[in-house]
Amino acid sequence: MDLHRTALVALLSLALLPTTLLSSPAIAASASAETDESSTTEDDPLQPFNRAMFSVNDTFDEYILEPTARGWDFVMPHPVQRGVGNFFDNLLFPIHFINNMLQGELDPAAISLTRFAVNTTVGLAGVFDPATALDMPIQRADFGQTLGRWGTPPGPYLVWPIWGSSNVRDTAGLLVDAYFGVQTFFVDLPILIGSTAINSLNARSLNLETVQGARDASFDLYVAARNAYNQQRLEHIKGIETARAERNADLYFFEEDDFEDVEIPLEEKDAP
């Protein structure tokens, strides 16, 4: 067990490395607008790579994941889908708990711990979620978020195959979280891959309408996904008040005075 702890600390510092490197002047030049956690500065220096990955994911979703998820949705009764989702959420306990602690969020940490105890026993290995009914909702937390709260900038936006939206910091966080998750339950790789596939399939089957809605509603799905990710991460990391303040500063009153009857010089108009 001690070896595990040592390995953990090593991994933690490794995870911090890439994001620290990114703050170095050379790379910061290309990613300067990204050093602030912000939903409005959406500098995306790796956009060509990201768009390629995004389209790979989109194609995978269209031809494999979505049709399979529809089949799963058709075969599986809704309570079973919920049960599968609950089961995998319950297994995330060590990740949530450790990150609650690392963020100094003691009440959420206590809730995570109690939830795990209640749902694993009364909730029959996590298939049911009596804890939520007892006013102990899930306290999601991840190591990318922890790094963000410790002041690590997000770095450029990144899209990974299968996983989807991320950034340099959250990718490092994901690796650390994956380590916590696997080490806690000591599972074999095939079981891990199989269960991850089932988890993704099940999660996708619970979001059939949501994803279709996003496709229909968006003009550029890649940008819509990037913006949604940045907005959610901003609030997860900087908190509700900061997100609200930022919206008030940039979104709802943005250059409002300039909007009033501005004379448009002809040359500024786009050619018809």
Place this chain on the structure above:
Amino acid sequence: MKALAPLLSFAVVLSLCATARAESPRDFVQETANEVLVVLKNPALDSDSKVAAVEQIAYARFDFDTISRLVLARNFRKMSPEQRERFTREFKKHLSVTYGKNVDSYANETIEITGDREEPRGDWTVQSKIVRGSAAEDILVDYRLRRIGDDWRVIDVVVERISLVSNFRSQLQEIISRDGVDAMLVMLADKNASGESIIPEDERGPS
């Protein structure tokens, strides 16, 4: 100081009158939600009439001029009055077409107002959640309200921390900076034409 007292109390009374006259932001959202739920729950209506009825409610409760200005942001200045008008018309149509499609997936959800707070310059945020029962997790929805004349109007909807205004703004910014305003307007019109719009053909814009 004494001389100021009557003036002050007069001002207080005046401001009380002003608040009493207008509906509270919470009531405004609650009323809108009730109107929508009455339509969705009505078994006598078919999908098309439900979409049309919800659309009418949205047109009365949302301020699409303000929403258009906010999503266009800096690009608004670059656009001619004709382009702006065309954008507002098409964007309004886009929102009603895409969100109107959802009327048939209504499954007895209820809307619960969970809080509200004042924002700068008289705006207001009303927090709510869509309660989906034990079958699914609740969805958090915040409505950003602005006083337009004497009435409240919705100028943004924040669903699970994602502001629609912010999301559309970044998409439009990307398209306009890459392809220009005219191409963006064509794209928007094409997107609307390919969806099943229930707005009659003659009300559609040029292009």
